[in-house]
Every structure is written in C-alpha cells, then in structure tokens.
Amino acid sequence: MENIPEIFGSAVFNDEKMRERLPKEVYESLKKTALSGARLEPSIADIVAEKMKEWACEMGATHFTHWFQPMTGITAEKHDSFVTPVKGGEGIIMEFRGKELSYGEPDASSLPNGGLRNTFEARGYTAWDPSSYAFVKDGTLFIPSVFISYSGEALDKKTPLLRSIQALGKQVSRILALFGGASGTTATPTVGAEQEYFLIDKEVYLKRPDLVTCGRTLFGAPPAKGQELHDHYFGAIKPRVKAFMADLDRELWRLGVLAKTKHNEAAPSQHELAPLFTGANVATDHNQLTMSVMRATAEKHGLVCLLHEKPFKGVNGSGKHNNWSLLSDTGVNLFEPGETPAENAQFLLFLTAVIKAVDDRQDLLRMSVASASNDHRLGANEAPPAIISVSLGEELTELLTALETNATYEGKKRTKIKLGADVLPRIPKDTTDRNRTSPFAFTGNKFEFRMPGSSLSVAGPNVILNTIVAEALDEFATRLEGSADFHADLNNLIRETVAKHKRIIFNGDGYSKSWEIEAERRGLLNLRTTADALPCFVKEENRRLFEKYGVFTEAEIYSRYNILLESYSTTVDIEALTAIDMVKRNVLPAAEAYEKELCDLIGEKTAILGADSARTEKDILAKVSSLAEALVGSLGDLEKKVAYSKGLAGQPQAVYCKEEVLPAMEEMRAVIDDLERIVDALYWRFPTYNDLLYSVN
Ligand code: ADP
C-alpha cells in the first residue's frame, strides 16, 4: 500500500522541511519575509540556499532553476548545475549560494516584452518569490520566481498578481476594521482552478499537422456520434485514462498540488481535474505545474494532453473555471453568509462590492480571458457568452431586491431585513448555483468565473478580479469611514449599489439568444472576440485604475497590450498557413487521386457496359471535382489574405485577422469537410474526427 500522506509534498521544500532543516532564527526570518514580500537578508539567504541545496541533492537534484511565468502564458526555466570547482584545489563541490537563490539573470531576451526592454535596460532578472515553495522535479530544484526588467517593470504574470493581492488586502483590511476587525486583519484571495483537457492517442495525433502545430483541428467533418448521447460525461473512466490519471495524481501530490476530483467531461475524450483551493499566488503556480505535469504524464502513456480551448469543432471545448473567494487571516471566508447580523452585513457588503466591480469593469474581465483560442469557445452554446453577467441564484437576488426597495423579503419566512440588526434568512448553498450557463456565478461561498479557457494562466483573470474588487472596496471604505451612523449608511450604500448595478445580475440561460438581446437592452457589453476586447486594456479609465492600485504602470499596460495583440494575430496567421499547407500537399492531392481513380473506373465501365453504366461514378466525380475547384478558389483567397495580414501590425492586424483571415479559413474548412465526406477513405490522408475522438481505448 502506498502511503499517500507521505507522498504528498515529498518533492517540496515546504514549511515542514524548512522548520526541520533551518535554524530557528533563519526559519522565522524567512517566514516574515514571505509574508511581507520584503527582501531577504543576504546572510539569511545563504543559509536557506545551503539547506535547500542539501535537501534537493538528497532528492536527486543536480541543477537548479528560477521558474518563472513570462508573457508566453507558459512557464520558463533555465537550468544551472550546483557544480562548482573547489577553490585552489581539484575536483568539484555542489554549491548553491544565497545570491543564486534570490536572483537570477537569465537574460531571456527572446521572451515577449512588448517593447519594454527596448526602452529600458535590455536584461531581464528573476527573483525568488518566497511565498511559493521550491520543489524538485526531474532532477532540478525549481525556484518560483518573478521576472522583471532592470528598472523593475514586470515582464511576467506573477509580479502583477502579487501586486494585486497586496492592493486587495489593503482595502479589505479597511473594511474589516469598519466591522470591528482587529487592526491589521486582512484577507487573501483564494483560488481553485478546475482544469479541463482532452486526451488522445499520440500516434493518431502525430498524423494531424494542425493538432501538432496549432493545438486544434483546422478541419474535420463531425463524427456520426459526438456527445449527443451524454454517455461520456461522468461516465466510467477507461483503463488507459485511469492509469494516466493515477500517475498524474501521484506526481501532483508529490509536488504538493492538492489534486482532488477527476471525471470524464461532456465531449468524447474530454476530462477534468479539480484541485482544492489555495491562495491565489500558489494556486496559479500550481495550475501551471498541473498543465505541464499533465502533458508530460500523457507522453509517458503514449497519449497527448490537449489543453487548447477548442481542439474539435462540434463538441464541447475546454475551460478552466476560476473559483475565487477571500479568506481572512483569522480563517473566515468573507463570502460565507455568517450566523450573526454583523457577519451578514459584512457579507452583503463584500457581495455587493463584487457586483459593482464586475459591472463597472466588465470590459477588463472580458479582456482578461481573451485569446485566439478562447474565441472559439466563448458564446458558442457550450461555454458562457462573451457577455459578462453575475448569477446569484433566485433567493439572493430576491433578498438584494428587497433590500434595495426596502420591501418585505419574500423568502421562506416573510421578514423585513435591516442590515446590522437582523440575521439573514439562511440561503441554502444548493440554490445558488443551478445555472451552469453563467460566466460569473456566486456558488454559495465563492464566485466561479467560467470564462477562462483551458490553456490560460489564471494569473490574468485573478489580477483583474483582485484589482477591480479592491477598487470597489476602496470606494466603500472611503464612504463608510467616519460615518456617524454606520448601519444607516451601510444600508444606504448597499441599496444604492444594488440599484445602480443590478443590471449585471442575471440568473437565466446565458446561452440563449434572448439573453443577448436583453443584455444589449441593459447596456451590457458584448465584446465577441479578442480583437474587440483587447483595446479596453489601454482605455484611460482602466490605465488609471491599474496605476492607482500599483498593479501595472502605463508602460507595462502598453507592453502587454502589444504582446496580446501580436499573439492573437500570429496565432491566426500560423493556423492559416498550416491549413494552406495541409490543403496543398495533402487534401487537394487526395481529391485529385480519387478523381483519377473515378475517371479510370468510368472509362473501363463504359468500355465494357456501355455509355450509361457509370452514372453513379460520374455523379461522384462531378461532386469531387466541383469541390476541388471550390477549394482551389478558397485556398487562393486565404493565401492572399494571410500575405496581407503579415504586412500589418497591432490592432489593424488583429481586426483584419478577425474579419478576413478567420472567415476565409472557415469558408475553406466547409469545402474540405464536404470533401472528406465523399472522398474514398483510402485516399484521405488525415485521421478523421472519429479516429481522433475515439483513439483512446
Ligand atoms: P462546485 O460544486 O460549485 O463546483 P466544489 O466544492 O466542487 O464546488 O469546488 C469547485 C472548485 O472550487 C474546487 O477547485 C474548490 O477547491 C474550489 N473552491 C471551493 N471553495 C473555494 C474558496 N473558498 N475559494 C476558492 N476556491 C474554492
């Protein structure tokens, strides 16, 4: 029998190991540094590094790396060995100095910087983030790090996340103080990121250049059986997948990731893994780790893990539900309706702050999940629409409405609620979230943001969430601090906030057409694509928001905006080029070979049986030949458009990609899919959706 509690965290230099291995003063000093985000004393760093290295070497490590999260969306590493020549002697020792632990200079000048490093100093620096534990993986000690420019500008996703956590904490503590919290009491955002993915057989995968290059199929006729029978969702897990999942769990547990739930998802070959929640910073690191361990573990099983948001048209895509809440230093979930009138009032204040924040900054939330790949998912009748709304469940909505209008709350017991004086009627958790179609749902004691795509780093959406909630709380705190009649003012504040922002609350079917119309009537934004959503990043009011809370400087905002735009257009162009290549060298030749076979057959049949005998073959030939002709036409059109796109840059290129390149690809795809349906399977050179979606048995 395996001892799972013993396996858990065994590859992590966690609190337990630090306590055990570090001198007491060093341990305490390190803890303080980790909590305050201050700089580690060099003398302390030396001791920590030495002890960390000792442990890592026992774990079989020979190298160390600062592990960081550049703007590529994945993690980066550069391994250095501990090997150091003995001074004035022969041979080597394994050495790791405090300086190496604390700082790195990977240069890494080819990582995206959106122009930041041209204007500032060229070098990029990494610095250890002691609030996330180091760990050993594949013979290397991984040190979670931030990545910044010489002048301190963020080049990564972790730095702004840490800043946003701090900004939010500051505002939360002002609010908690209003409710009598001890001075300095604050809270950190907690995050649980549910991860969806596809698993397919590696051999089949390698035969699809589009999957290999783009992570998604660029064409493929729908299979006879997709997800219509709902037989995959929560179905029995196949042995090969089970073996993969077991391995994945072990490895994640070793790395201290709280992998908890696993099940089959809606589409064939689609699965999900949910961890237990933890602090937003560590949860983000852990989600990155989870994705990379998923990929590596799949390889070991002859499988490929697809993290793309929409690998297959016609079946569900993959998302990453970002569960978010606030946990106080004293261990209280601030979104848990409490037991006492005071707790209830505090809960409602935090709840309405989120409602206000989401309504005020819909554009930023939408922007935070925008990518070329997620565009195929959002608003596609399987994922939330591109419109942001909040679902609270009927009871909570009714309660807020009653508060707003000063009316009787029509709950189970008729009561008129007075904040601070009355206990809220209990809101059963299972009534808060029956609605899976909402992009932003209150689920009892946390919010579930369902728009992030499966491949996205959760850093981005959480930076936005933390910052916009900080802003709302700031406004509330400023209004309530120094209030003469706290409860009256609180009542008014909540009433006004609900009145002003209730348009964002929607408990109905987010997938329906009628909601789109209703949302437009309410004046909610509907930023359908990445090209539509990105420009809001640089809008003046949003720039001011980020600067005010110290999350992004103006230069950082523009650099990120450029990176996101470029990544969008480049992704679309690469897809178009991949499709063009596949058509030219494989799809058209397959069609032509089949035409040739049909011609031969018609000739022979006619010679033997007479002119009328080959009617069926002639029909097929006519269809194939007209489709091939259409394909040549759309191919030419797409080639022209990609070439034109490549001559553009920035927002105009993104808009062109959205309006010209992507539709041209879709048009071409329709023709290819028709061809696939008619061309003899012996001639078709690519695995079909059937082959791909049912490749794992
Ligand atoms: P649901 O049934 O609403 O999906 P679960 O309890 O299954 O809720 O949790 C789903 C995800 O939400 C898990 O990853 C879980 O860890 C996370 N979660 C639960 N509570 C919190 C919280 N307070 N903060 C952040 N994430 C949370």
Ligand code: MG
């Ligand atoms: Mg969930």
